[in-house]
Amino acid sequence: MSSEQTKRTHDEKDELYPTHKETTSTYITQAREIHSKNILIDGHNDLPWALRNGFAMNWSSLDLTKNHQGSKVEGIPWSSLHTDIPRLRQGGVGAQFWSVYIPTSVDGPDAIALTLEQIDAVHTMCERYPDTFEMVERASDVERIFKEGKIASMMGVEGGHQIGGSLRCLRMFYRLGVRYMTLTHNGGPGWADPAVNADGTFCRSAPLNGLNDFGRTVVTEMNRLGMLVDLSHVHHATMHAALDVTKAPVIFSHS
Numbered sequence: 001m002s003s004e005q006t007k008r009t010h011d012e013k014d015e016l017y018p019t020h021k022e023t024t025s026t027y028i029t030q031a032r033e034i035h036s037k038n039i040l041i042d043g044h045n046d047l048p049w050a051l052r053n054g055f056a057m058n059w060s061s062l063d064l065t066k067n068h069q070g071s072k073v074e075g076i077p078w079s080s081l082h083t084d085i086p087r088l089r090q091g092g093v094g095a096q097f098w099s100v101y102i103p104t105s106v107d108g109p110d111a112i113a114l115t116l117e118q119i120d121a122v123h124t125m126c127e128r129y130p131d132t133f134e135m136v137e138r139a140s141d142v143e144r145i146f147k148e149g150k151i152a153s154m155m156g157v158e159g160g161h162q163i164g165g166s167l168r169c170l171r172m173f174y175r176l177g178v179r180y181m182t183l184t185h186n187g188g189p190g191w192a193d194p195a196v197n198a199d200g201t202f203c204r205s206a207p208l209n210g211l212n213d214f215g216r217t218v219v220t221e222m223n224r225l226g227m228l229v230d231l232s233h234v235h236h237a238t239m240h241a242a243l244d245v246t247k248a249p250v251i252f253s254h255s
Contacts, residue, residue, distance in 0.1 A: 035092030210241025
C-alpha cells in the first residue's frame with residue numbers, strides 16, 4: 001500500500017470514528033438528557049478499598065464533595081482516586097454497586113470481619129452524604145431514590161471466600177445491603193474454580209468442574225435471597241456450572 005493510500009485509509013477511518021472531543025460536543029446534551037430520565041447503574045466501584053488503603057478507613061480524611069481528578073493518593077492503584085461526587089454527577093450515575101472487596105489472602109473469620117468493616121464504610125458514607133447517597137433495601141427503592149435526585153447505593157461482595165464458608169454470613173451480608181456476590185476472586189474460595197490463581201497466573205484447569213456441592217448450594221441460596229450471582233473473575237467452567245444451577249439471571253459486574 002502506498003503512502004498516499006495509507007493516508008487516505010486513515011482519513012476515512014477518522015471520518016468513521018470521530019475523536020472523543022467531537023463526539024462529546026455532538027452528543028453530550030442528548031446523553032445527559034437520556035441519563036436524566038433513565039437509571040445508569042455502575043456495577044462495580046472500588047472506592048471502599050481505596051478508603052482502606054489510601055485513607056486508613058477514615059472518611060474525615062477524604063472529602064467526596066471535591067473533584068480529586070489528578071490528585072495523587074499513595075497506597076491505591078495508579079495512585080489516583082477514580083470516584084468523587086462531582087464526577088459521579090458528571091457521569092450521570094443513578095445507582096452504584098460499591099465493592100466491599102477483601103483479597104483471598106485473607107480468609108475465614110478475618111475475611112468476614114474485614115468484609116463487615118467494608119460494609120460499614122459504605123453505610124457511613126451514605127450517612128455522611130445523605131443528599132447524595134441512600135442505601136437500597138428493595139428494587140423499588142432504586143427508582144424512588146433516583147427520582148429524588150440521589151444515587152441509589154448497593155454493595156457487592158467480590159469473592160466467595162468472604163462468607164467464610166457460611167450461608168449464615170451470606171444471609172447477614174444480604175440483610176446489610178449486599179445485592180450481589182462474585183463467586184470467586186483470584187485464588188478462589190475452595191468451592192468454585194477461579195479464572196486466575198492467587199499468584200496471578202491463569203488457571204489451566206477446573207478441579208471442581210466449576211462448583212462443588214457447597215458451591216451449588218450457595219448459588220441456590222443466593223437465588224432464594226434475591227442476591228445476584230456475579231460471574232466476574234470465575235473460570236469458564238464455573239460460568240457453565242452456575243448457569244446450570246441458577247434460576248435467576250446472572251451478571252458480570254466488571255471485566
